[in-house]
Amino acid sequence: MTASPIVLWGRLNSHNVKKVAWALVEMDLPFVRHDIGGPFGYTAEYLAMNPNRLVPTIEDGGLVLWESNAILRYLADAHAPAFRSDDPAVRAAGDKWMDWQFQFADAQREAFLGCVRQGKDGGDPGVAASAAKAAAMMTLLDVELARRPWLSGDRFGIADVPMGVYAHTYFSLPVERPALPHLAAWYAKLKARPGYSGQVMIPLT
Ligand SMILES: N[C@@H](CCC(=O)N[C@@H](CS)C(=O)NCC(=O)O)C(=O)O
Incomplete structure (x- = not known):
């Protein structure tokens, strides 16, 4: 308490x-x-x-x-x-994706800054290259989400939060994205969660 x-x-x-x-x-x-x-x-x-x-x-x-x-x-x-799972293996698998998120942030940074803060769009070469790197990383997340419903294991937890935040940016930028059905389904579930619309789905600035 x-x-x-x-x-x-x-x-x-x-x-x-x-x-x-x-x-x-x-x-x-x-x-x-x-x-x-x-x-x-x-x-x-x-x-x-x-x-x-x-x-x-x-x-x-x-x-x-x-x-x-x-x-x-x-x-x-x-x-x-x-x-947070108390099973060390499930916990570690979630921790892995939490830490991986920082590499994803690096990959998506130029697309984010270009589109949101510099008035560029998906046609800009720097933005397109960054978006492609982000999409390639998201294909790995899609494979993971085909295996289990949440990055935290059987139920939502903190391991879903870091990439959950970056997923909103990923799906909001005006860039090309491959079809990734498991990623899209996970993002749809996140959008229905408490706090996601009010704390995450705010206009990108
Ligand atoms: N590894 C740190 C990174 C923190 C970080 O880079 N924060 C950014 C915003 S996302 C920041 O403070 N930028 C400078 C600023 O906003 O003044 C964390 O996860 O907390």
Whole structure:
């Protein structure tokens, strides 16, 4: 039981902040979020908590924690164990996709920045190359999702959150995408989940 609301620091148009905000809603944990980072800039107080000059950071009781996937694991372990399998093999398989997400973010970055922040479209060579790299990685996720319903195992959990956030961006960019039926079915299920529309499916900026 949390005595006071968890505090989440970070602008919501950040992929990494979205992960935490969505997970908090999924876990039904009370929280307050403060905009910081990007156009909002940073305060000395924030940088004392997180000297990386990055978002997100959370405060929960006496704990200050940064690194979005570490935050997801902490939230499940401390407050919502149903969101993380206690079977080491299932847990490790989910952890793998959580860590893999950072490579996916690198692959999709130029397409995201080009289309969302620089007014380009799928015809731009840099955008198209980045979109193709992202699509190639998504074919691997499609194979995985043919084998099991969730990246977390038999039920939704924190391992679905990192790529769940990036999937929304992937399906929203004006670029070519191959047909990946298992990925599409998983994304459709995510769209019906608590918090996904309010914390993740916001306009890309
Ligand atoms: N590995 C870190 C990466 C954090 C990160 O790169 N955050 C980006 C936003 S997605 C950021 O803070 N950019 C600078 C800013 O917004 O001021 C995590 O997962 O928390």
